[in-house]
Amino acid sequence: MTEKGKAPDSASTTPPEKVNTPESAPAEPTLHIAPSPHMRESGYTTRRMMVDVLIALTPTTAAAIFFYHQWAIIQLLLCVGGCLVTEAVFTHARKRKLSLGDLSAVVTGVILALSLPWNTPWFISLIASVVAISLGKMIFGGLGMNLFNPAMVGRTFVMLAFAGAVGAPAYVVGVDRNPGNETIVTVADHTALDGSALDGISSATPLTAHKQNGTDIPVGWLVLSSCYSSLGERGIFVLIGGFFLLMRRTISWRIPLGAIISVALIAGIRDLAGYSDGWTITHHLFSGAFFLGAFFILTDPVTSPVTSKGRWIFGLLFGALVMLLRILSNYPEGVMFSILLVNALVPLINRWTIPKPFGGVVPQRT
Amino acid sequence: MGSHFISTHKTFARGVHPPDKKKLSSDAAVEVLPTPKEIRLPLSQHIGAEAVPVVKSRDEVEPGDLIAKADAFICAPIHTPIRGVIGPASSVTLATGKRVKAVLIKATDEQPLEGQTLYDDVLGGEWPFEKVDQYEPEQIRDAIKSAGIVGLGGAAFPTFVKLIPNKEKPIDTVLVNACECEPYLTSDDRLMLESPRSAICGAMLAAKAVNAEKVVIAVEDNKPLAIAALKKAAEGTHVKICVLQTKYPQGGEKQTVKAALNREIPGGGLPFEIGVVVINIGTVSAIARAVLRGRPLTHRIVTVTGEGVVNPKNVLAPIGAAVSELLDFCGGLKENATRVISGGPMMGFAMGDLETSITKGSSGITVLTDDETEPISETHCVRCGRCVDGCAMGLIPTRIALACRAKNWDLAKRHHIQSCCECGGCAYVCPAGIPLVQLIRMGKRQITD
Numbered sequence: 001m002t003e004k005g006k007a008p009d010s011a012s013t014t015p016p017e018k019v020n021t022p023e024s025a026p027a028e029p030t031l032h033i034a035p036s037p038h039m040r041e042s043g044y045t046t047r048r049m050m051v052d053v054l055i056a057l058t059p060t061t062a063a064a065i066f067f068y069h070q071w072a073i074i075q076l077l078l079c080v081g082g083c084l085v086t087e088a089v090f091t092h093a094r095k096r097k098l099s100l101g102d103l104s105a106v107v108t109g110v111i112l113a114l115s116l117p118w119n120t121p122w123f124i125s126l127i128a129s130v131v132a133i134s135l136g137k138m139i140f141g142g143l144g145m146n147l148f149n150p151a152m153v154g155r156t157f158v159m160l161a162f163a164g165a166v167g168a169p170a171y172v173v174g175v176d177r178n179p180g181n182e183t184i185v186t187v188a189d190h191t192a193l194d195g196s197a198l199d200g201i202s203s204a205t206p207l208t209a210h211k212q213n214g215t216d217i218p219v220g221w222l223v224l225s226s227c228y229s230s231l232g233e234r235g236i237f238v239l240i241g242g243f244f245l246l247m248r249r250t251i252s253w254r255i256p257l258g259a260i261i262s263v264a265l266i267a268g269i270r271d272l273a274g275y276s277d278g279w280t281i282t283h284h285l286f287s288g289a290f291f292l293g294a295f296f297i298l299t300d301p302v303t304s305p306v307t308s309k310g311r312w313i314f315g316l317l318f319g320a321l322v323m324l325l326r327i328l329s330n331y332p333e334g335v336m337f338s339i340l341l342v343n344a345l346v347p348l349i350n351r352w353t354i355p356k357p358f359g360g361v362v363p364q365r366t
Numbered sequence: 367m368g369s370h371f372i373s374t375h376k377t378f379a380r381g382v383h384p385p386d387k388k389k390l391s392s393d394a395a396v397e398v399l400p401t402p403k404e405i406r407l408p409l410s411q412h413i414g415a416e417a418v419p420v421v422k423s424r425d426e427v428e429p430g431d432l433i434a435k436a437d438a439f440i441c442a443p444i445h446t447p448i449r450g451v452i453g454p455a456s457s458v459t460l461a462t463g464k465r466v467k468a469v470l471i472k473a474t475d476e477q478p479l480e481g482q483t484l485y486d487d488v489l490g491g492e493w494p495f496e497k498v499d500q501y502e503p504e505q506i507r508d509a510i511k512s513a514g515i516v517g518l519g520g521a522a523f524p525t526f527v528k529l530i531p532n533k534e535k536p537i538d539t540v541l542v543n544a545c546e547c548e549p550y551l552t553s554d555d556r557l558m559l560e561s562p563r564s565a566i567c568g569a570m571l572a573a574k575a576v577n578a579e580k581v582v583i584a585v586e587d588n589k590p591l592a593i594a595a596l597k598k599a600a601e602g603t604h605v606k607i608c609v610l611q612t613k614y615p616q617g618g619e620k621q622t623v624k625a626a627l628n629r630e631i632p633g634g635g636l637p638f639e640i641g642v643v644v645i646n647i648g649t650v651s652a653i654a655r656a657v658l659r660g661r662p663l664t665h666r667i668v669t670v671t672g673e674g675v676v677n678p679k680n681v682l683a684p685i686g687a688a689v690s691e692l693l694d695f696c697g698g699l700k701e702n703a704t705r706v707i708s709g710g711p712m713m714g715f716a717m718g719d720l721e722t723s724i725t726k727g728s729s730g731i732t733v734l735t736d737d738e739t740e741p742i743s744e745t746h747c748v749r750c751g752r753c754v755d756g757c758a759m760g761l762i763p764t765r766i767a768l769a770c771r772a773k774n775w776d777l778a779k780r781h782h783i784q785s786c787c788e789c790g791g792c793a794y795v796c797p798a799g800i801p802l803v804q805l806i807r808m809g810k811r812q813i814t815d
Contacts, residue, residue: 029700
C-alpha cells in the first residue's frame with residue numbers, strides 16, 4: 001500500500017495482470033492480482049436497469065395498445081426503430097463500440113412513443129426519434145453524458161416544430177384529422193355507453209378540455225385512462241410500473257414522492273381556496289403525463305441529482321413547475337417543459353447538496 | 367437481499383448487502399494446523415516501526431520466546447509460536463505487496479504445544495471471571511504490551527496504545543467489535559462459539575485497563591449461534607451483547623460505534639475522543655490469554671474459505687506459517703481458482719505469492735474462482751446513485767472517483783475524499799462496473815503525498 005506508483009496502476013486498470021504461482025504442480029491455477037473489492041453485486045448492470053424500466057413500462061404499453069390498437073404499435077415501432085438506427089449511425093460515425101446493447105435507446109424510443117398522440121404522422125415520430133438520440137444524447141457523448149432527458153428533447157422539438165400536428169391542438173382535433181378512424185377513439189365508446197353528451201372531451205385530452213371549456217371529467221376515467229390523450233398517459237397502469245421500479249430500487253423513491261407531494265399540496269391549496277373548478281388533487285395527479293413523467297422520465301438517473309437531498313428538491317421543484325404551467329401557462333400540460341427545466345438545474349442541485357460526511361468533515365492537516 | 371427488510375436490529379445509515387457466504391465455513395469447528403516445518407515471522411506486520419530481532423542464527427527457541435522487541439512507541443514485540451532453531455536472515459512479501467524482513471525458524475521434531483494441547487492453551491480451559499478484579503490496570507496494560515497484542519481484525523494496530531488512559535477524555539465504554547461484516551470470514555464467529563468465555567474475560571480486562579464502566583459486544587444477526595453462546599457466557603457479568611442488523615461495512619470502527627452506541631466519531635478522529643475504545647473480539651480473547659495465562663500472541667484463528675478451496679476450514683495457525691501450508695491443509699486450490707485473498711473479498715488483498723506468512727492481522731484466506739471474479743466491461747456512469755445510497759460515510763463516490771480519474775483534486779476534496787473509509791461498497795454496487803473505490807484510493811494517496 002505504501003509503495004508509490006502501485007496504487008495508481010492497479011486502480012486504473014480493471015483487467016487484472018496475471019501472476020503465476022510458484023512452479024510447484026503443473027495443474028496449479030493462474031492467480032490474478034487486483035485491488036479490492038473482489039466481489040461485485042451479481043447481475044445488476046446498466047443493461048439490467050434498462051430492462052427493469054422496459055418491464056415496468058409493459059402495463060402502460062399494453063394499455064396503450066388496448067386503447068389505440070395498431071396505431072400504438074406503429075408509433076412504438078417508429079420511435080424505437082428511429083432511436084436504434086440513430087444511435088447506430090452516431091456510434092459508427094464516431095468510431096465507437098456499438099452501444100445498442102445497453103438498451104437505453106430502446107427505453108428512449110418507448111418513452112418517446114408513449115409521449116406522442118396516436119395519430120402522429122410517421123415522419124414526425126421519426127424526426128422526434130432522431131432528434132432525441134442525436135441532440136438529446138449522442139452529441140453529449142452518449143449514455144451518461146447528457147444533460148437533458150433524450151425523449152423529452154425529441155418530444156419538445158417536434159412539439160415546437162410541428163405544433164399543429166403534435167402540440168395541444170393535435171389532441172383537440174384528433175378525431176377530425178383522420179375521418180376514417182374515429183372508431184379507434186375508444187373514449188367515444190365510453191362516453192356513448194355512459195349516455196352523456198361529452199363529445200367535446202372525446203376528442204380533447206381532459207386537461208385541454210378543462211383548460212378551454214372548463215369541462216370536468218370523472219376521476220374514474222382518468223384512473224383507468226379511458227380518455228383521449230398521449231399513448232402513455234395511462235393513469236393506474238403507469239403507477240403499477242412505477243411501483244415495480246420502486247420495489248426493484250431501480251429508481252429513487254424520493255423523486256416521484258417529492259413530485260406527488262408538491263402537486264398534491266398546490267392542487268389541494270387551490271381546491272380549498274376555491275379556484276379549482278372541481279379539478280381536485282386526484283384529477284391533477286392522474287391527468288396528463290404526470291405519473292409517466294414522475295416515475296419514468298424524471299427518474300432517468302442520468303438527468304437527475306445523485307444526492308438524497310438533491311432528489312427531494314428535484315422532485316418537489318418538478319411538481320411545483322407542473323402546477324405552475326398547468327395553472328398559469330397557455331399549455332394545458334406542463335410535464336415535458338418542467339422535466340427539461342429541472343434537468344437543467346441538476347448540476348447546480350448536485351453542487352448545492354454535497355452531503356456532510358458521516359462524523360463531520362475531516363479537518364485539514366497543517 | 368431479503369432478510370434486511372424485516373430485521374429490527376440496530377444498524378448504521380446506508381451501507382450495502384453483499385451475500386455473506388459464511389455457510390461455507392461457519393459449521394467447521396476450529397482445527398489446529400500441524401506444526402509447519404518452518405515459519406517466517408515478518409518483523410513489520412502493521413503500521414508503525416519494525417520490531418528489532420533479539421535472536422541470532424542457530425539460536426534455539428521455545429514456544430513463546432521473544433524473537434523481536436519493540437523499540438518504538440507504535441510497535442509490538444514478536445514471539446515464536448513453535449520450538450525450533452533460528453535460520454539465516456530472511457524476508458517475506460506480505461499480502462499488501464510490501465517486502466519486509468523476517469525471522470526464519472526451523473521447527474524441531476518434538477513440539478511441546480501441538481494439537482489438542484495447543485487448542486486448550488489458546489481457546490479451551492477455564493477462564494475465571496473472578497480473577498479479573500485481581501489485576502491492576504497497569505498490570506493488564508503491561509501484559510498486553512509485552513504479549514505483542516495488536517488488533518486482530520486486520521489493521522493490526524498495537525492494542526496497548528488504545529488502552530493508555532487519557533485524563534481529558536476518559537473512556538466510559540469498551541466496545542468489542544465482533545461484527546465480522548466481511549463476507550466469507552468466520553474466524554470470529556467460531557471463536558465466539560468455541561471460546562465465548564475467553565472473549566468476555568478479555569473484554570472485562572480491557573475495560574478494567576481503561577476504567578470503563580460499560581462493556582458492549584457488537585455482533586451481527588447472521589451469527590445466531592455465536593450470539594446465544596456469548597449471551598450464555600455473559601450471564602452474571604456486566605458485559606452486554608448488542609445484536610446488529612447484518613450490513614456491510616458494519617465492522618468499520620465508525621459504523622460499529624454508531625450502530626451499537628449511537629455515537630459519532632468525529633471526522634478524522636479516533637473513538638477515544640467520544641469516550642470509546644473499540645477492540646476486535648479476537649484481540650480481547652488474546653488479551654485474556656496474555657493476562658490470565660501469561661501467553662504472548664503467537665497463534666490465531668484463520669478462516670480458509672471461498673469457492674476455490676477444496677475443504678473450507680477454520681484453522682488455528684501459528685503466526686508466520688506460510689499461506690500455502692494452510693491451503694494445503696484445507697485440500698489445496700481448485701482448478702478454477704483465480705484469486706487468493708488475504709482477508710475477505712471486500713477489503714482483502716489479492717496475493718501473488720502464496721509463500722507469504724500469516725500475520726497477526728490475517729483473519730482469513732479467501733479463494734475465489736473465475737465465477738466470482740469474472741471481469742466486466744466498464745460503461746459510463748449513469749448517475750444512478752447506488753453508490754451514494756450505499757456509502758457508509760455519506761459521500762458521493764461517483765463524483766470523487768471520476769474527479770480522481772480526471773486528476774481534479776480540488777473537486778475530489780470538495781466532495782470530502784479524505785472521509786472515505788475505502789470499504790469498497792461503492793464499487794460493489796456500481797452497475798456500470800466503475801472501479802470507484804480503487805480510483806478514490808489512488809486519489810487519496812496522490813493528495814496525501
